[in-house]
Amino acid sequence: MRRLPVLTALLGMVAATSLAGLPGAAAAPAASAGKTQVVDVRTPTRADRERLQQLDLDLTEHGDADSLEVVLYGDADARRLRDAGFTWDVRIADLAEREAANRRADALYAAATAVSPLPSGRDSYRRLPDYDRELAELAAAYPALARGITLNHRSWEGRLVRGIEITKNVNARDGKPIFLMMGAHHAREWPSSEHTIEFAYDLLRNYGSDARTTRLVDATRTIIVPVVNPDGFNVSREARPGPAVQDFSALDFEMKRKNCRDAVNRCDQQTRLSGVDPNRNYGGLWGGPGASPNLLSDTYRGPGPFSEPEVENIRELVASRQVVSLITNHTYSNLILRPPGVLDYGFPLEEPQLAALGAQMASRNGYANIPGFGLYDTTGTTEDWSFWSAGGVGYTFEIGPSEFHPAYETGVVAEYLGLAPAAGAGKGGNRAAFYDMLEATAGTALHSVLTGSAPSGSTLSLYKTFETYTSPVCQDVFCSVVNPPLHFTDVLTSEMVTSGKTFSWHVNPSTRPATAGRFGRDPVAPAQATIPMFNDPTVVPEENVYYPSPAPRLTVPYETFDFTVNGPPAADNGRFTVHIEWADPANDWDLYVLDDTGAIVAQSAAFGDTTEDASLVDPPAGTYTAVIVNYDQVTRQLDDWSGEVRFASPTPTTIGPKEAWTFECRTGGTVVSRDVVVDRGQTLDLGNACKPAK
Numbered sequence: 001m002r003r004l005p006v007l008t009a010l011l012g013m014v015a016a017t018s019l020a021g022l023p024g025a026a027a028a029p030a031a032s033a034g035k036t037q038v039v040d041v042r043t044p045t046r047a048d049r050e051r052l053q054q055l056d057l058d059l060t061e062h063g064d065a066d067s068l069e070v071v072l073y074g075d076a077d078a079r080r081l082r083d084a085g086f087t088w089d090v091r092i093a094d095l096a097e098r099e100a101a102n103r104r105a106d107a108l109y110a111a112a113t114a115v116s117p118l119p120s121g122r123d124s125y126r127r128l129p130d131y132d133r134e135l136a137e138l139a140a141a142y143p144a145l146a147r148g149i150t151l152n153h154r155s156w157e158g159r160l161v162r163g164i165e166i167t168k169n170v171n172a173r174d175g176k177p178i179f180l181m182m183g184a185h186h187a188r189e190w191p192s193s194e195h196t197i198e199f200a201y202d203l204l205r206n207y208g209s210d211a212r213t214t215r216l217v218d219a220t221r222t223i224i225v226p227v228v229n230p231d232g233f234n235v236s237r238e239a240r241p242g243p244a245v246q247d248f249s250a251l252d253f254e255m256k257r258k259n260c261r262d263a264v265n266r267c268d269q270q271t272r273l274s275g276v277d278p279n280r281n282y283g284g285l286w287g288g289p290g291a292s293p294n295l296l297s298d299t300y301r302g303p304g305p306f307s308e309p310e311v312e313n314i315r316e317l318v319a320s321r322q323v324v325s326l327i328t329n330h331t332y333s334n335l336i337l338r339p340p341g342v343l344d345y346g347f348p349l350e351e352p353q354l355a356a357l358g359a360q361m362a363s364r365n366g367y368a369n370i371p372g373f374g375l376y377d378t379t380g381t382t383e384d385w386s387f388w389s390a391g392g393v394g395y396t397f398e399i400g401p402s403e404f405h406p407a408y409e410t411g412v413v414a415e416y417l418g419l420a421p422a423a424g425a426g427k428g429g430n431r432a433a434f435y436d437m438l439e440a441t442a443g444t445a446l447h448s449v450l451t452g453s454a455p456s457g458s459t460l461s462l463y464k465t466f467e468t469y470t471s472p473v474c475q476d477v478f479c480s481v482v483n484p485p486l487h488f489t490d491v492l493t494s495e496m497v498t499s500g501k502t503f504s505w506h507v508n509p510s511t512r513p514a515t516a517g518r519f520g521r522d523p524v525a526p527a528q529a530t531i532p533m534f535n536d537p538t539v540v541p542e543e544n545v546y547y548p549s550p551a552p553r554l555t556v557p558y559e560t561f562d563f564t565v566n567g568p569p570a571a572d573n574g575r576f577t578v579h580i581e582w583a584d585p586a587n588d589w590d591l592y593v594l595d596d597t598g599a600i601v602a603q604s605a606a607f608g609d610t611t612e613d614a615s616l617v618d619p620p621a622g623t624y625t626a627v628i629v630n631y632d633q634v635t636r637q638l639d640d641w642s643g644e645v646r647f648a649s650p651t652p653t654t655i656g657p658k659e660a661w662t663f664e665c666r667t668g669g670t671v672v673s674r675d676v677v678v679d680r681g682q683t684l685d686l687g688n689a690c691k692p693a694k
């Protein structure tokens with residue numbers, strides 16, 4: 001039976017999950033024997049990546065065209081990977097030793113540094129109380145420019161989640177465009193919080209002396225929330241090596257990713273594996289691929305959309321303000337990610353503008369500017385809701401080339417300022433990228449503006465309510481069984497108070513990106529005709545469970561079929577699909593497609609059915625080779641394949657229905673209400689906005 005070892009491992013995990021989920025159950029043992037390693041797993045195709053995801057290992061966000069980095073917590077994880085047929089290179093052979101070395105480097109750097117070149121002068125990673133104290137100190141030091149905010153919900157362990165809001169005349173309820181930056185959704189990603197709070201220092205300390213900072217702080221309102229997940233961050237940050245009950249436990253805590261939901265004991269007495277992944281718990285697209293239903297997975301999505309107070313905090317912040325842009329900071333991978341997080345969801349109409357702004361920011365930090373699904377599909381992330389439902393443009397930054405919290409000097413100082421060895425060395429670094437984002441926020445191309453006249457002191461409000469749908473909800477890690485999507489009611493409501501005779505209110509477009517349409521392209525020629533695949537009935541290859549591992553593939557046989565993909569003007573193919581089929585689901589043929597350099601560009605290696613379909617989107621013209629592998633003939637009676645190569649046209653841009661804001665003006669004793677439809681990039685003059693309709 002195909003991939004039985006994997007299934008067995010997963011079933012084992014499910015059993016452990018239900019046990020650990022019971023109140024009072026003992027915490028799961030931290031890990032099996034063996035060192036914690038970071039390894040680079042070869043995953044030449046998207047199908048490989050998806051298969052790797054299904055193993056529910058601790059995937060990092062780091063990968064390239066051919067591989068993904070995974071943290072292996074001991075020998076059991078390595079065995080699971082090996083049993084599933086993966087091969088890998090070791091990147092960090094002993095993560096505990098690496099972390100200890102980083103902390104030694106941090107101690108040396110701090111000892112040798114009086115004031116670092118960071119805006120705050122900080123020379124070592126902050127602890128949780130440092131963030132709360134510094135936010136309060138900044139608000140006190142700059143009362144006209146900054147004020148502290150506290151989000152609506154306490155964390156599971158009862159902590160307040162704090163932030164700071166920065167603009168000229170910060171207490172006015174004006175209509176400036178709002179930029180939100182966040183850190184530490186994920187506990188162990190310490191540099192994400194450091195970058196976030198440093199930007200607050202940058203804006204406040206340079207106001208009045210640096211012309212650009214002054215102009216941007218005057219024109220925009222920046223909201224900084226350095227630590228979205230304080231419980232998890234605290235556990236990770238406070239982990240100390242030493243004689244622990246389990247030798248491994250200190251690093252286990254330090255490598256915690258999730259929050260502290262269901263901390264049966266205290267969170268710091270659990271393991272890394274308790275809690276919910278806050279960046280899989282947002283309601284938009286919740287429950288789909290790239291998030292786990294398994295309680296003990298590092299990407300556990302939680303029991304329902306927005307089940308976590310830390311996530312509901314951000315939802316309510318965004319829903320009650322006109323947040324027109326956001327950056328959510330993470331580590332690591334040197335990436336700038338933009339919606340969509342799921343390939344099949346399609347690109348938003350704003351794709352050209354989002355890609356261009358991403359490229360502008362990437363020119364500062366040297367990161368790759370790619371769609372969120374670029375590494376693998378994810379669902380329930382911040383922008384899956386904030387962008388598609390609330391409308392503000394959003395990016396995820398994956399800071400740094402390696403390690404969740406590397407040495408401070410490289411992971412924070414160099415990445416923030418653009419110093420060697422960061423990829424942004426000499427280009428301005430993340431600091432310059434954040435300024436670019438604030439510049440875009442101050443501009444009007446990426447959001448909408450309502451203007452008009454109203455008596456000074458009028459309260460203007462915008463209101464919208466709608467249903468947001470989750471993904472079809474995966475019932476297992478394979479997502480082989482799905483339940484229908486859930487839906488929930490979203491309410492967006494925001495206010496400003498006018499001063500002077502006219503107003504200008506920077507808002508999100510009235511139509512949600514989720515319904516506005518999808519970006520595509522028009523075909524310039526018909527798609528190519530179907531190509532039947534020839535399969536010589538006299539030639540049947542032996543069973544081959546090794547392909548495409550490099551060495552055995554030279555010796556174990558398989559069949560091939562070459563085909564040519566045409567381009568314009570002869571044909572315009574939005575995708576091709578190599579399709580094969582056979583009779584008995586007990587048998588298994590696998591399928592790979594190689595380009596003319598021999599690289600695998602598509603593959604399909606499912607089991608338990610009678611078809612394989614390998615697709616490539618926007619295939620370049622050229623010659624391709626389908627490789628058909630006889631993986632398993634259980635019936636011992638050859639069940640040969642037949643197939644064809646199918647082509648489809650590109651999908652043109654689609655435009656959906658427009659939606660309206662309900663606009664209201666309250667002035668004196670009168671209330672005036674009307675529907676307002678405003679597009680992204682549009683400035684709409686409402687005229688005398690508070691005049692009652694005749």
Ligand SMILES: [Zn+2]
Nearest residue numbers: 186189330331
């Ligand atoms: Zn993260």
